[in-house]
Amino acid sequence: MDKTSFEGWLESVSTTFLSLNDQQRNQCLDHLISLSGAVQLRHLSNGLETLLKRDFLRLLPLELAFYLLRWLDPQSLLTCCLVCKQWNKVINSCTEVWQSVCQELGWKIDESIQDASHWKVVYLKARLRMTQLKDQEAFETSSLIGHSARVYALYYKDGLLCTGSDDLSAKLWDVRTGQCIYGIQTHTCATVKFDEQKLVTGSFDNTIACWEWCTGARIQQFRGHTGAVFSVDYNDELDLLVSGSADFSVKVWSLSAGSCLNTMTGHTEWVTKVILQKSEVESVVHSPGDYILLSADKYEIKVWPLGREINCKCLKTLSVSEDRSISLQPRLQFDGRYIVCSSDLGVYQWDFASFEILRVIKLQDPANLSLLSFGKVFALLFDNHFLYVMDLRTEVISGRWPLPPYRKSKRGSSFLAGVTSWLNGLDGGNDSGLVFATSMPDHSIHLVLWKENG
Secondary structure, eight states: OOHHHHHHHHHHHHHHHHTSOHHHHHHHHHHHHHHOOHHHHHHHHHHHHHHHSOOHHHHSOHHHHHHHHTTSOHHHHHHHTTTOHHHHHHHHTOHHHHHHHHHHTTOOOOTTOOOHHHHHHHHHHHHHHHHHHHTTOSEEEEEEOOOSSOEEEEEEETTEEEEEETTSEEEEEETTTTEEEEEEEOSOEEEEEEOSSEEEEEETTSOEEEEETTTOOEEEEEOOOSSOEEEEEEETTTTEEEEEETTSOEEEEETTTOOEEEEEOOOSSOOOEEEEEEOOSOOSSOOTTOEEEEEEOSSOEEEEOOOOOTTOOOSEEEOSOTTSOSOBOSOOEEOSSEEEEEBSSEEEEEETTTOOEEEEEEOSSTTTOEEEEEOSSEEEEEOSSEEEEEETTTTEEEEEEEOOOOOOOTTSTTEEEOOOGGGGOOOSSSOOSEEEEEEOTTSOEEEEEEOOOO
16 A cells, blocks of 8 residues: 555544544454554554653652652652662752651751752661661670779760779770770769869769869869769859759859859758759740759759859759659759659650640659660660660660660769760761760770661
8 A cells, every 4th residue: 555545544544433432442452453463562562651651750840749759758769769760860859858758757957958868868877777776786885994993973075984983083085995095093983074174073072073184183172061972063154063962962162262152952862963054945933044953862853043142942843743652763864945854653854944744754664764865856775684775756665785784873873875966866977986884893884886887
């Protein structure tokens, strides 16, 4: 059939085909397919794939493609990246999609970073960490050896760990290398806190002392407590030091002069923790920017003004039972907005603006399970056998790590959490360094550290 005759025939067939109903059209196509050979069937297959399997992601404007992608769960997004290079390119160029994925999982978001590949890597690293936590592969351990008697006090800051021992010494360690940077002769240390220049120690001999790291010299001594000093905190800008003692009192001192400025009374048990911290919220008793003093004993948490007036009154007393039937554990935490403390029932969180209990997390075995640190996304807990990471969004244990038989301390000074920024959400870079430290019966320090992320 020549070209002109074929075109005329094709037009006539097309007109007739369009006049048929759907069933007749299907029968017509079935008949033509049955008459077709391999060449025609291959042509038909290629044509149908183009018509039916249209790449909507490639054809849509980017704004619409990004909108659709935001409805997918993270695993589906990763699967879509494997479809083809074009899909991978589109998905990897959408910053909002990966920021949203990270935000939904609780990860920390820096809005100034608009690189989509950065947020994809953050998600992949965080997912890997969560898998490692579940499989007990996220951490590794090491030991610090150097003390010759029991280690009573630990304090961690910026990669450095200070230890105070019954061998009348305090040591400063580089956690990363395990090397002792400074070692100075002190009194028996029940609590320690340090910065780059100095070390402040509270002792079982009822005194507090300030020491210079580079020389080991005692540059100030604070006398006035009639019981062991279990907790200290200080602020150079305010030139203030605060202390809590077994004599049931809290004292405020001049850090430079060593003189006692004020004594707060009202506790009826050992004061095992004091915190000097700036408030970030407003209430009827304080404003943002005010420095607040918190103290805790076995049953109560007290909030004090930081004025220097004699016999100043407690602003607020917090407890979890009026009849003192429930004990608080010596792990008080305050970040300027929330007060967190664990008890024999579970973990309690108070709003510092209203002093109302915002949250109570019931623990499976609260008598043995203790709080180490509390963040926005995770909490770090431990008992006699394991270190636990709890996801605070679900209150489910995400992972655990075995612990050796460490030395027990009712005051909670012989174990601590290390780096805690990751508790507010993993950001791809804050899962490094010290996680947990505790003193051992052989006078060594047992460290749990993040394993390098693969």
